[in-house]
Ligand SMILES: [Zn+2]
């Protein structure tokens with residue numbers, strides 16, 4: 001299957017990205033890989049929502065900052081570039097940290113339930129049952145929240161940032177198929193896609209993917225009728241190099257067909 005999109009690209013507007021990275025850097029590599037639709041998805045916390053903490057992550061990555069690239073994005077004609085964000089879950093408001101008025105301004109919106117290193121109390125980190133509970137609550141709050149209809153995809157569902165593969169396997173193993181199916185059924189019903197977060201910094205082998213906790217979740221999501229969106233999560237162009245072949249390997253492992261891909265990614 002030909003994967004022709006990558007909707008999860010960061011630029012220097014994300015505080016954690018390479019400060020030299022610009023949206024322009026991805027155009028030629030994308031074209032060379034046969035990718036004709038990309039989505040810029042920088043980290044975002046809406047200035048209209050009380051910051052979770054008083055640090056730059058929650059106060060600086062606002063709409064004014066993300067829109068600095070908008071003029072360039074609208075002027076790019078070589079491939080289609082979508083103006084979006086990777087929003088955050090706000091555990092205080094039990095909702096996405098974004099107003100509807102702000103959500104309307106983006107072409108696409110990704111929201112993860114798994115930025116627990118940022119938004120969850122530290123003491124839950126190694127406590128698998130509480131960490132799992134936090135992820136489940138965040139997930140349902142996100143898909144049922146006030147900007148639900150604007151959400152394009154759940155970014156890297158349950159793939160906890162900063163967790164080792166072993167820890168993630170242990171956590172995911174505590175979630176039953178029925179628990180996953182309940183929330184993935186609802187995700188499909190609401191027309192929210194499931195992001196297949198496939199890094200492009202190095203070549204991923206089929207064996208590696210087959211033995212990862214991610215494949216079980218993705219298979220259940222497919223069974224529930226979820227549509228998929230691919231994203232490299234590249235924070236620099238060098239992290240995009242193997243994206244296309246990795247994404248196609250994942251699509252093959254999941255036996256995806258064209259109609260399994262979210263409309264926006266086609
Ligand atoms: Zn993320």
Ligand SMILES: [Zn+2]
Nearest residue numbers: 008010086233
């Ligand atoms: Zn990201």
